[in-house]
Amino acid sequence: MINASSAQQIHQGSNTSSHKSNTLSGGFTSQNKNTNSSVILKDGNSSLSGNVSNSNSSRTCITGNSGATIGCESTPNTVVPAQHKPTSTLVFPSSSSNVNRNTSQSSFYKSSASQNQAQHNKFQNETGVAPNTNKGVKNIPQSDLAAAVTSDNSFFSKKKTATVKGSAVLISRDRFVLSIGYCSPLVEIYSVTKRWDFKLEEYEELMRRARILMQQGVIELEGLPQPLLQAFKPACQGKITDNHVPNADLTRVPDTLTGSLMPFQRDGVNFAISREGRVIIADDMGLGKTIQSICVACYYRKEWPLLVVVPSSVRFAWSEQLQRWIPNLNPDDINVVVTGKDDVTAGKVVIVSYDMMTKKKNDLQHVGFKVAILDESHFLKNFRTARCQAAQLILKVSKRVILLSGTPALSRPAELYTQLRLVKPQLFPNFHLFGLRYCDGKQNNFGWDYSGSSNLPELQLLLGETIMIR
Incomplete structure (x- = not known):
């Protein structure tokens, strides 16, 4: 504290004054030496004088009765850049003194206050909350509050509720299930609390209700694929049908062949004919896939020539099987292509390997085979290979396509x-749709990855209903 009886006299710039005895003189130097100014501090019987070399600041010192310095302060007259700010500060400031504060600090606090006020005003306009938090939230309509919360420019826009995602999955020929997390609006519109499976005939109505929540962004629901709905169209219409396949009329097939069929083999032939000769027979090895395919091919014998694509090691074995099960087939009508020089247009039955099919694809395409059998069809597992592209080119005109494989999908x-x-x-028609649904398609830094698997029971139901018997 400064004694009230102490006399203080402060002179800045070129002002000077006389003093009593006990004078101490010396030089004071600041950081920037531009012009000289003097300062005299007087209190009681002691005084302090000297020269201050700085035109940009004034140095103020306060002394007590004993002559000791109590405090000093450097007050700049103008705003000083940050790299030239004075380092001296007030050691013991007096609360009752009239010392000027740093103008740059005052400008900073004023600017900060104005920025805070602008932010408060913006917050109030968007959300309806008063700038003074002590006043609480204004009484605003619920609709206005909801609009403020869901607005893209709202303060709460980054805190929106996460969307519940799910999908519809077929679990039987006439029922499907919703695989989705808990969502109270969905529970209300479906009126269920326990098991989330429904009849297939209710699918359209339930999806219509779910689209309302999907448009509001509450849920993301993947429906059943269109090929699935088309395959199970009778069930979607509420028509209960069994999985029974009618017996085909095999009178046009030699008796030696039909009489040798086992009951399950006859079921395979009936299924293939009910699907108009476009089928995948996926029985295990040794269960007679060859005899079933020959029987189906004989049923459509009027549409020959017949193309048989097999691994190169079983070309002649297939020729023997054809002669065995079709006695009225002339051996000269069977053409086994061995080299690239062989004519692939001769004969009613042409047997080629997969590699020879790739090399002779143009010649085989010109023949226009209406009936085709592909043994060990898992050789065509990669649709990017030249072998698969050749098969698609040749079989584009074929009306009957019979694929045989004990392992249609190896992995x-x-x-x-x-x-x-x-x-x-x-x-x-689009592999991407198939990959998303059944290959767990995911996009990464290198593109789309379809190496996984998903919804396999549904895929098995779809294949069993349309093209595959096993």
Whole structure:
């Protein structure tokens, strides 16, 4: 504290004054030496004088009765850049002194206050909350508050509720299930609390109700794919049908062949004919896939020539099987292509390997085979290979396509897609749609990844209803 009886006299710039005894003189130097100014501080019987070399600041010192310095302060007259700010500060400031404050600090606090006020005003305009938090929230209509919360420019826009995602999955020939997390609006419109499976005939109505929530962004629901709805169209219309396949009329097939069929083999032939000769027979090895395919081919014998594509090691074995089960087939009508020089247009039955099919694809395409059998069709698992592209080119004109494989998909559903396209191109014309639904398609830094699997029970139901018997 400064004694009230102490006399203080402060002179800045070129002002000077006389003083009593006990005078101490010396030089004071600041950071910027531009012009000289003197300062005299007087209190009681002691005084302090000297020269201050700085035109941009004034140095103020306060002394007590004993002559000791109590405090000093450097007050700039103008705003000083940050790199030249004085380092001296007030050691012991007096609360009752009239010392000028730093103008740059005052400008900073005024600017900060104006910015804060602008932010408060913007917050109030968008949300209806008063700038003074002590006043609480204004009484505004619920609709206005909801609009403010959901607005893109709202303060709360980054805190929106996460959308509940799910999908519809077929679990049987006439029922489907919703695989989705808890969502109270969805519970209300579906009026269910326990099991989330429904009849297939209710699918359209339930999806119509769900679209309301989808438009509001409450849920994201993936519906059943269109090929699935088309395959199970009778069930969607409420018509209960069994999975029974009628017996085909095999009177045009030699008796030696039909009489040798086992009951399950006869079921395979009936299924293939009910699907108009476009089928995948996926029985295990040794269960007679060859005899079933020959029987189906004989049923459509009027549409020959017949193309048989097999691994190169079983070309002649297939020739023997054809002569065995079709006695009235002339051996000269069977053409086994061995080299690239062989004529692929001769004979009613042409047997080629997969590699020879790729090399002779143009010649085989010109023949226009209406009936085709592809043994070990899993050789066509990669639709990007030249072998698969050749098969698609040749079989484009074929009305009957019979694929045989005990393992249609060796490791992943994506390997099944080419075979599906060969048998029924309209089932999934786009691989991306098939990959998203059944290959767990995901996008990464390198593109789309279809190496996974998803909804396999549904895929099995779809294949069993349309093109595959096993």
